Amino acid sequence: MAPSTPRRIETGRLVTFTFEGQPVEGQVGESVAAALTAAGIRNLRDSVVSGAPRGIYCMMGACFDCLVQIDGVPNRQACMTEVREGLEVRRQVGAAEVTL
Template identity: 60%
Template sequence: MFRRLSDRKERSVSFAFNGVPTTAREGDSVAAALLAAGHCITRRTPVSGAARGPYCMMGVCFECLVKIDGRPNRQACMVTVAEDMRIEIQDGAVMPGQEE
């Protein structure tokens, strides 16, 4: 579905998605890094558990919510991927004060 342009030479960044070591290009958003690595699901809905993933890629729709370094409700499209970042699928809604 997505593929990289072959004429770009950016440095790599290592991070973990659901505990699996993954790499991205420096400067990618978390959402772009996940899509480029073949991960299309970033969260599940609170009622039915339906899978959701990045949609608008500009911070409007909130479909790409993930946990980043233990913090829930982060918009993957609005956060730049960083070295050793821990990213996890978010299951359902996490209300303020309910963080793990």
């Protein structure tokens, strides 16, 4: 497996995406989780077990606490998805259906 190319955050190059229908700005190269955190958004989904709010925890794709729906696709890790212009992000509510 080839090593991945590290992301470079391009300071000053902004894109706009939405979270729950509200506009959020992020810097090119930044993760959705980082942009949401910078915008003061911490609750990304609810626990399927307890209903408690879940948010960003590890920021490296290991914990799955930051699962969101991106462009209609559930179970996307906000910390592993790079922001881009026009992205539509929504909280993930409950368990997402698994399709094979």
